[in-house]
Amino acid sequence: MQTVKDKQAASDALIILPEGDIASPKGFTAGGVHCGIRKSKLDLGWLYSEVPAVAAGVYTLNLFQAAPLKVTQASIANDQLIQALVVNSGVANACTGEQGLKDAYQMRDQLASKLTVKPEHVAVASTGVIGELLPMTNVSKGIDMINPSAQTSDQFETAILTTDTREKGIAVQITIDHKTITIGGAAKGSGMIKPNMATMLGFVTTDAAVEATALTDSLKSITNDSFNMITVDGDTSTNDMVLVLANGMQENNALSKEHPEWETFETALHYVCEYLAKEIARDGEGATKLIEVEVTGADTKQTARQIGKSVISSNLVKTAIHGADANWGRIITAVGYAGEALDPDQVSVKLGDILVVENGVPVTFSEPEAKQYLEQSTVLIQVNVGKGPEQATGYGCDLSYDYVRINASYRT
Template structure:
């Protein structure tokens, strides 16, 4: 059971958070978040696969290699990407300043950034901001942190869940920012997850790496992969369950809970895509394998023709089928079936007869499901996406660097 809960990253025992206005964003909105664990936490992370990765991505990857962390410092308003050696120095210095203020090791500080690329961090504001933020860390600060990392997101994103392991309540909570542009220069997906589960780092990383593939890696707003994407989990063990060290029942319960949390958070990010008026759930069923299912789903999710058709509330199955056809997957149009909102609109190689009023009602809704039956195998997968509206062009076309 996943809950919308502003407690987010401070829901689990032993975590504090805060978010303040450090003056990095021109808008004057909150732009600096800190999350801390009272005790050493196992840390797992997944990062952008973009070869043009931002400085904080490199620095935080090294922290994950040490297997433990105690703090996350994230800023919005500046991505610290394509900033060369100065950017690396600034990311390290951000961790150093936070470590000194928090009285922890520098290697225990994850750093994350989102915002304008090609611009260096205003280190005076970062330093003043961290010094002002640390005293405000508190057990109720998650929403302030969630506010400080969002950009063009239209709402903050916080989820929590809890499970029972060895008779102990184990809590998991998360905050995220979606595929909004800052200023708007770069879409970045950031998600920070905290849990008081007691779990070995290597197992936590394995769980996260697997879960990412079917959750955050299955969403697309515009097909553009950011230089700054990052999902981080801190697990501090304060729930007091016996340490999870193998693939046993407790691991599976934890895995399932983390998976559901990530899945719902990924959906929230897709639904709040820039300019989005529709949230699309694209189910690819009976594919030959997972690769094919994902390729077909992503091809539909990223097709400008499909996206504009949904914006226009037009059940244009031709564009959907066309996108599957050029996706590169094994398929035969004669055996492929297309449904929108559960109504079959294409099968047996032909458009199907359907109730036009019922389908128009479905197309006018915000959440719409597209089901593709490839009839080529037995693998299913789901991709989440949104439509392409005038507002997307406005947000991304009217800004001048």
């Protein structure tokens, strides 16, 4: 059993690469092109590994699952290996019936032919407007433009964006089996973000050798504490996907839960996923602030997560934070309707370090001091619900006037 000290040691061993990105791990290249799906922005991204990589994925819970997700899941189910990825922005290829599925398979097969890899080793992703067919002539032209020897990973980060205001990428390094292991990642997401996935795409790469079952189990567990703990507006989209590829090119002993340095790897993977999740929350449509809700003292992890999601999803909390209004009653209300058993007389709430509720009743605090704190770009809400051992953190953003403006004209 790993102790807190063990986990801290694993975290301390992690090095963040200032210029790192999804193509930083050995053997990966990435890029982006403009093919004409969108008027002028880059709209087609690609990722390639020199060798097939062990793959793991998690997907949206929305029942209207887009065609690209079905294709990607079929590819991974074949032998859990992926060597290349193609992703477009502008059109989601969701709710497009049989033709949409054919188009997604055409993207897969054309990229496979272009890169001389097996079709079942290609993943496909799309993001954008729902219910429109892809302009396949443009998409085909874009795939023909892909050049694995031209490293433009910053363009990959740009090509996958929709209403995002900035690119989201990171890379870290750790040492395992005396080998330098790199983990890189990129993501998009700004609106239609809800706990339990979101309108987001997340892609993570590593040159570590990892056993398939261990990678899948780890991604699912980490997603519950990262991508499944973010919200912008309470909507879950049709295209959400997180994909992790491990190509093993550093030739370490294959990682599994039995490997003595498994905790080091999993801590680094968790860091990358959590970083990308927070960047998505920070870049919520119209957002001006990142909100973190830290729940402690819960009897179970599920209780902590559910309460955190409830508070971070409350539009009344989000608007209060936007207006720098220390209206703690909205926080307490969200805690109370989370659906988890708790004793209200044990609940305490802090805005940053400012105590506003203790044991279920208000305490005197400085309104000007609280307002000044809430005007910061990052706001921490601390909720203690008892003396239990579990905790969880949810990530979201404020809800501003710009959110309505952006979504009132999304298709135009």
